[in-house]
Amino acid sequence: MRTHTLVIGKVSSNPRKHYLRLKPMVDYVAERMGDLGITRGEVLMARDNAQMIQYLREGRVDWVTETLYSAVLYERAGVAESILRKWKKGVAEYRTLFFTRMDSDIRTPADLRGRRLGLEDPGSTTAFFEPLMILRDEGLEAVPLSGPRVAPPPDKVGYALAGGEINLATWVYKGLVDAAAYNDLDWNNPDHTPEALRRELRVFHVSEPLPRAIELVRSSLDPRVRTRLIELLLAAAEDPEARSVLWSYQRTSRFERIDGEMRGAIRAYHGVLDDDDGGGEP
DSSP states (O other), X not given: OOOSEEEEEEEOSOXXXXXXXXXXXXXXXXXXXXXXXXXXXXXXXXSSHHHHHHHHHHTSOOEEEEOHHHHHHHHHTTSEEEEEEEOBTTBSEEOEEXXXXXXXXXXXXXXXXXXXXXXXXXXXXXXXXXXXXXXXXXXXXXEEOSSTTSOOOTTSEEEEEOSSHHHHHHHXXXXXXXXXXXXXXXXXXXXXXXXXXHTTEEEEEEOOOEESEEEEEETTSOHHHHHHHHHHHHHGGGOGGGHHXXXXXXXXXXXXXXXXXXXXXXXXXHHHHHHTSXXXXX
């Protein structure tokens, strides 16, 4: 069993980009765990959540940074525990927005019955899982479509995957789908929602706030390492030596403990995945 290396993991389709973000952070932490026998830090990428769960189960990854949906998947698999909230890019929380064209008659999620909804990809919390939860709470059944031009069943919501925020904004603007959903940060980012498009679009539903990002540790991690990691991350915002490290780590401003409200959001996701029988991606 590996004992002298601290490994941080990430699900990524761009391993080089995420390696550059994660390596300074894991090195910063590992350098402060010498008395616990940790001598170096490493990064291990996974292609998807299933592979990351396997890495955690095998003890190949110790620490993961993820969004709410993936964090709940890892917890439900019994391989990881959420320990802290990360203020990613200086933001503690975000919300899912549903939006449509200015001239649309859609006013609420209930109006999406028999319509086409654009979503990002099955790994997204705010642009896939949260929208489907909201539709479910409205008593609506969502079914996948092979593309945005496919007609949905008249009694269901058909959703098509765009694979990117700007694609979703473009699909709605061009009328390829009736509505789309992603988070408020993307809505306010001109790279993801250009102003020329946003002027023609209208938000019609906003979700409750969700934690922006969550730090997790492997369930079987040495408790001493777990405790030290929490201590180091909580103190990092006040450490001048951590300033550039935090910036590399997705422009993190600080970490904080998971409070009761945030734990409630995590439990709510557990409950929905329990109902979905198996906890896989919807």
